[in-house]
Amino acid sequence: MELPFAESYKIKMVETIRKSNREEREQWIREAKYNLFRLKSEQVFIDLLTDSGTGAMSDKQWAEMLLGDESYAGASSFYKLKEAVKDITGFDYFLPTHQGRAAENVLFSVLVKEENIVPGNSHFDTTKGHIEFRKAFAVDCTIDEAFDTTLLHPFKGNVDLGKLEEVLNKDCDKVPFIIVTITCNSSGGQPVSMENLRSVRKLADRYHKLIVFDSARFAENAYFIKIREKGYETKTIREIAREMFSYADAMTMSCKKDAIVNMGGFIGMRDPLLFEQASVFNIMFEGYITYGGLSGRDMNAIAIGLYEGTEFDYLETRVRQVEYLGNKLISYGIPLQLPVGGHGVFVDAKRFLSNLPKEQFQAQTLAVQLYLESGVRGVEIGALLADRDPVTRENRYPVLEFLRLAIPRRVYTNNHMDLVAASLKNIFDRRNDVTQGFKILKEANIMRHFTVELDLA
Ligand SMILES: *Cc1c(COP(=O)(O)O)cnc(C)c1O
Numbered sequence: 048m049e050l051p052f053a054e055s056y057k058i059k060m061v062e063t064i065r066k067s068n069r070e071e072r073e074q075w076i077r078e079a080k081y082n083l084f085r086l087k088s089e090q091v092f093i094d095l096l097t098d099s100g101t102g103a104m105s106d107k108q109w110a111e112m113l114l115g116d117e118s119y120a121g122a123s124s125f126y127k128l129k130e131a132v133k134d135i136t137g138f139d140y141f142l143p144t145h146q147g148r149a150a151e152n153v154l155f156s157v158l159v160k161e162e163n164i165v166p167g168n169s170h171f172d173t174t175k176g177h178i179e180f181r182k183a184f185a186v187d188c189t190i191d192e193a194f195d196t197t198l199l200h201p202f203k204g205n206v207d208l209g210k211l212e213e214v215l216n217k218d219c220d221k222v223p224f225i226i227v228t229i230t231c232n233s234s235g236g237q238p239v240s241m242e243n244l245r246s247v248r249k250l251a252d253r254y255h256k257l258i259v260f261d262s263a264r265f266a267e268n269a270y271f272i273k274i275r276e277k278g279y280e281t282k283t284i285r286e287i288a289r290e291m292f293s294y295a296d297a298m299t300m301s302c303k304k305d306a307i308v309n310m311g312g313f314i315g316m317r318d319p320l321l322f323e324q325a326s327v328f329n330i331m332f333e334g335y336i337t338y339g340g341l342s343g344r345d346m347n348a349i350a351i352g353l354y355e356g357t358e359f360d361y362l363e364t365r366v367r368q369v370e371y372l373g374n375k376l377i378s379y380g381i382p383l384q385l386p387v388g389g390h391g392v393f394v395d396a397k398r399f400l401s402n403l404p405k406e407q408f409q410a411q412t413l414a415v416q417l418y419l420e421s422g423v424r425g426v427e428i429g430a431l432l433a434d435r436d437p438v439t440r441e442n443r444y445p446v447l448e449f450l451r452l453a454i455p456r457r458v459y460t461n462n463h464m465d466l467v468a469a470s471l472k473n474i475f476d477r478r479n480d481v482t483q484g485f486k487i488l489k490e491a492n493i494m495r496h497f498t499v500e501l502d503l504a
Pocket residue numbers: 099146147148149171173174228232261262263264300301302303304311312
C-alpha cells in the first residue's frame with residue numbers, strides 16, 4: 048500500500064478555539080458593519096483572514112527568543128539576522144523594519160517621486176498604497192492568463208514582457224524601478240518562473256532600470272519553481288532562492304509570511320549608496336539601523352524562520368495543505384483560481400455568485416455568508432480592496448473578485464480544512480438564494496477595506 052502524505056512536524060502547544068452559533072454570528076457581523084476585519088478574534092472559529100503573522104513558531108524559534116540581544120546599537124541579534132539574510136538571499140546590505148509595508152515605506156521614500164510609474168505584476172495593496180500615496184502610479188503588467196481563473200498555467204504570477212516593454216518604451220524616464228512580487232499574492236498566490244525573472248532582468252538592463260522583489264512568499268515561489276520548472280528538479284530551495292534574488296537589485300520582505308514569525312520585515316540591497324539613503328528614512332520611521340522597529344528577540348526568531356521556511360519538507364507540507372483544501376472545493380464544483388496557489392485558495396466570487404451585481408460586492412457577500420455559515424473568516428480580494436481611482440475617485444472594479452482563504456503556517460489540521468470546504472459547499476448549493484449584497488456606508492480615503500462600514504444593499 049502506498050503511504051499517505053503526512054506533516055513534517057508534530058504539535059507541542061495548543062490554543063483553544065470556540066465555535067459559536069448562527070444567532071451570535073448574525074449579531075456580531077452586524078455590529079462589525081459587515082466588515083470581517085472589525086470582528087473580534089474570539090468571534091471567529093477558523094481564521095483564514097490572512098497567513099500574515101498568524102503562523103506557529105517552532106520550538107527553536109521560541110528558544111532563540113530568550114537569546115535576544117536588546118542592545119540599542121550593534122546587537123548580536125542584528126548580526127545574526129544580517130548573516131541569515133546574506134546566506135538566504137545574497138544581499139550584502141540589509142535594514143530591519145517592523146513589517147513589510149514599513150520596508151516599502153522606507154525604500155519608496157528614496158526611490159518613488161510624484162508622477163512616477165512603477166510597473167509590476169499585480170502590486171500588493173500596501174505596495175500600491177505606498178506608490179499612490181506618493182502621487183505615483185502602479186501599472187499592472189501581469190500576464191493575461193492570470194485573469195482567467197479556469198486556465199491552468201504553472202506560473203500565473205509571470206510578468207508580461209510585452210506589457211512591461213510598452214511601459215518602458217513610453218515612459219522610461221518616469222520609471223524608478225520594476226517591482227516583481229514573488230509569489231504574486233493579488234493574482235492568487237501564483238508563482239513567477241525563473242525564466243520570467245531572468246527575462247525581466249534582461250529587459251531592465253536594456254532600459255537601465257532597477258528591479259525590486261516584493262519577497263513575502265519567496266520560499267513558496269522557489270518551491271513551485273522546483274516542482275514545476277524544467278531544470279530545477281534537483282536544486283535545493285535555497286539554491287533556487289539565491290538564483291531568484293540574483294536577478295534583483297533590492298528586495299522588501301514581510302517576515303510575517305515565509306519567515307514564519309508574528310512580526311518583522313526587512314529591506315535587502317546591493318548598492319551601498321541606496322543603503323545609505325534608505326538608512327536615513329529607516330532611522331526616521333522605524334528605528335536605528337541595527338533594530339528598525341524590532342526587538343532583538345524578534346530578529347533572532349526571523350533568522351531561524353528564514354532557514355525553516357526554506358526547508359523543502361516544511362514547504363511541501365504547507366503547500367499540500369493549501370492544495371488539499373483547493374482539491375476538496377474543486378470536487379464540489381466550486382469555482383476558484385487554478386491552479387491552487389501557495390498560501391491560500393482564491394474562490395472566484397464572480398462565478399460563485401454570478402447573479403449578484405458587482406456594485407454589491409460579490410466577494411464580500413460571499414465572505415460574510417461563509418462567516419455566518421460556520422464562523423470561518425476569509426477575506427475579500429475584490430472591489431472593496433481595489434479602492435477608488437486616485438484621480439477620478441470612481442470605484443475600481445477589478446477583473447477578478449476573490450474570496451481568499453489564506454492558510455496560516457503550521458496552525459490548522461486538515462479536519463479544519465474539511466469543515467471550511469463543507470461550509471462553502473452548503474453555500475454553493477443554495478447560491479441562487481443569495482440575492483442581497485452590500486453598500487458602503489463609510490470609507491477611508493486610502494486602503495478602505497480595513498475599516499470600511501457596510502450595510503445590506
Ligand atoms: C503582506 C505583504 C506585504 C506587506 O507586508 P506587511 O508585513 O503586512 O506590512 C507586501 N507585499 C506582499 C506581497 C505581501 O503579501
